Amino acid sequence: xxxxxxxxxxxxxxxxxxxxxxxxxxxxxxxxxxxxxxxxxxxxxxxxxxxxxxxxxxxxxxxxxxxxxxxxxxxxxxxxxxxxxxxxxxxxxxxxxxxxxxxxxxxxxxxxxxxxxxxxxxxxxxxxxxxxxxxxxxxxxxxxxxxxxxxxxxxxxxxxxxxxxxxxxxxxxxxxxxxxxxxxxxxxxxxxxxxxxxxxxxxxxxxxxxxxxxxxxxxxxxxxxxxxxxxxxxxxxxxxxxxxxxxxxxxxxxxxxxxxxxxxxxxxxxxxxxxxxxxxxxxxxxxxxxxxxxxxxxxxxxx
Amino acid sequence: xxxxxxxxxxxxxxxxxxxxxxxxxxxxxxxxxxxxxxxxxxxxxxxxxxxxxxxxxxxxxxxxxxxxxxxxxxxxxxxxxxxxxxxxxxxxxxxxxxxxxxxxxxxxxxxxxxxxxxxxxxxxxxxxxxx
Numbered sequence: 001x002x003x004x005x006x007x008x009x010x011x012x013x014x015x016x017x018x019x020x021x022x023x024x025x026x027x028x029x030x031x032x033x034x035x036x037x038x039x040x041x042x043x044x045x046x047x048x049x050x051x052x053x054x055x056x057x058x059x060x061x062x063x064x065x066x067x068x069x070x071x072x073x074x075x076x077x078x079x080x081x082x083x084x085x086x087x088x089x090x091x092x093x094x095x096x097x098x099x100x101x102x103x104x105x106x107x108x109x110x111x112x113x114x115x116x117x118x119x120x121x122x123x124x125x126x127x128x129x130x131x132x133x134x135x136x137x138x139x140x141x142x143x144x145x146x147x148x149x150x151x152x153x154x155x156x157x158x159x160x161x162x163x164x165x166x167x168x169x170x171x172x173x174x175x176x177x178x179x180x181x182x183x184x185x186x187x188x189x190x191x192x193x194x195x196x197x198x199x200x201x202x203x204x205x206x207x208x209x210x211x212x213x214x215x216x217x218x219x220x221x222x223x224x225x226x227x228x229x230x231x232x233x234x235x236x237x238x239x240x241x242x243x244x245x246x247x248x249x250x251x252x253x254x255x256x257x258x259x260x261x262x263x264x265x266x267x268x269x270x271x272x273x274x275x276x277x278x279x280x281x282x283x284x285x286x287x288x289x290x291x292x293x294x295x296x297x298x299x300x301x302x303x
Numbered sequence: 304x305x306x307x308x309x310x311x312x313x314x315x316x317x318x319x320x321x322x323x324x325x326x327x328x329x330x331x332x333x334x335x336x337x338x339x340x341x342x343x344x345x346x347x348x349x350x351x352x353x354x355x356x357x358x359x360x361x362x363x364x365x366x367x368x369x370x371x372x373x374x375x376x377x378x379x380x381x382x383x384x385x386x387x388x389x390x391x392x393x394x395x396x397x398x399x400x401x402x403x404x405x406x407x408x409x410x411x412x413x414x415x416x417x418x419x420x421x422x423x424x425x426x427x428x429x430x431x432x433x434x
Contacts (some may be wrong), residue, residue, distance in 0.1 A: 006368070006369070006376070008370070008372045009316045009369060009370065010370040010371075010372075010374070013399070013401060014372065015367075017401050017405040017406075017409065018405060018409035018410070018411035019372060019400070019401065019409055020409075021409040021410065021411050021414050022408070022409055025422060025423045025426035025427070026426070026431070028423060060411075063416060063420070064416065064423060065423055066417045066420055066423060066424060082421065085334060097414075097416055098344070100416055100417065101416050101417070101420060103404065105422060108395060120412065120430065123412055123413075124412060124413075126416070127413055130415065132415065132417050132418055135418075139370060155406060155407075156407060157406060157410050157412060157413070158406070158413075160407040160410060161410050161413045164410075169408065170408075182407065186404065186407075188389060189404045189407070190393075190402070190405070191402055191404050191408060194347075238390075238391070239389055239393075240390060240397060240402075241390055241392075242393075242394050242397045242398075252344075
C-alpha cells in the first residue's frame with residue numbers, strides 16, 4: 001500500500017471523525033501543513049467526494065490556525081460548487097463558523113436563524129450563548145442546551161455536550177443522567193460507560209472532600225458511588241478491553257485511601273472483596289497498554 | 304498481492320486453454336459428424352480455472368495497514384477478514400486512536416472556534432512552535 005494512499009486515508013479519517021476538534025495547537029499546525037502539501041501534490045488524483053471532504057477539513061484547520069484568507073478562499077470554492085443548494089445546512093454551518101471566527105457574530109446569527117427547522121443550524125445557534133471568557137460559568141449555555149434538547153431529545157451529540165458542561169461545572173449527577181440518555185440509544189458506547197464511571201468517581205471525590213463525619217450510613221452511601229463507578233468502568237472494559245482510560249479509572253478506584261475506612265464496615269465487605277484482584281489486574285493491563293508511561297503519570301489522565 | 308497474480312495467471316491460462324479445446328472439439332464434431340458431448344477433461348479444466356481465479360481474488364482481499372493519528376503504521380491482527388466480536392473488532396480502531404463514538408467526543412457542531420483560535424494565537428506567541 002503506497003504512502004500516499006495511507007496519508008490520504010489518515011486525513012479522511014481525521015475529517016470524518018472530527019478528531020481535529022480536540023487537537024492541540026502543535027497537532028493542528030502539523031495536520032494543516034500536511035494537508036496543504038497533500039492537496040498541492042495529489043489533489044488531482046482524488047475523486048470529488050474525497051476532494052471536497054478534504055477541503056472541508058482544510059477550511060476548519062485554516063480557521064482554527066488563524067489562516068483567514070485561506071479559509072475564505074476554500075469557503076468560496078465550496079460555495080461555487082454547492083452554493084446553489086440553498087438547503088445545505090453543512091455549507092451554512094461553515095459560513096457561520098467563518099463569520100463567527102472573524103468576529104461577525106451578528107451576521108452569523110442572522111444566517112443561522114433563517115429557518116428554525118434546520119436542526120444543525122439551530123444547534124449551532126445554541127453555542128452562541130456560551131461564555132467564552134469563563135467556561136466554568138456557563139449557566140445560560142446549559143439552560144439553552146436543555147431548551148434545545150426538549151425540542152430535539154434524540155440528538156446524542158447535544159446530550160454529550162450538555163454532559164460535558166455539567167462535568168465542567170461540577171454537577172456530576174446531572175452529567176451521569178445525560179450520558180445515560182446516550183446509552184439508551186447506544187448501549188455499546190464504551191467511551192460513554194467510561195464517562196459515566198468517571199463522573200461517579202468525581203462525585204465521590206467531591207463528597208469525600210466535604211465529608212465531615214465518619215458515620216456508617218454516609219460511608220455506605222459513598223461506597224455506592226464507588227460501586228457504580230467500578231461497574232461502569234468494568235462494562236466499558238467488557239466491550240473493549242484495550243480501552244486504557246477505563247483501566248486507569250479502575251486502578252485509581254482500587255487504590256483509594258478511602259478503601260481503608262471500608263474495612264471496618266460490614267455492609268460494604270462485598271465491594272472490597274474483589275478490590276485487590278482488580279488492582280493487580282488493572283496494574284498489569286495498564287503496563288501492557290501504556291508501557292512507556294509511569295503509573296503515577298497515568299493517573300493524571302483522570303484529572 | 305503477488306501470489307494472487309499467479310493465481311489469476313494460471314486460472315486465466317486454464318480457462319483460455321479449455322475454451323480453445325472446446326472450440327477445436329466443436330470444429331471436429333462438425334467435420335466428422337460426431338454427436339458426442341464435450342469431453343470431461345475440458346469441462347474439468349474450465350471448472351478448475353474458475354476455481355483458481357476465485358481463490359486468487361479472495362486471497363487478494365487483505366486487511367491493509369492504516370496510519371494512526373500519531374502517524375504510526377497499524378496492522379490488523381487478522382490477515383484476511385475483520386473480527387466480528389466487538390471486543391476484537393474495536394482493537395485496531397483504538398490503536399489508531401479512533402472509535403465509532405468519536406462524534407460524541409469531538410462534537411464538531413459545538414466547537415468553540417473563538418477559544419480554539421485564541422489558544423493557537425497564545426501558543427504561537429509563547430514560541431513553543433518547535434516543541
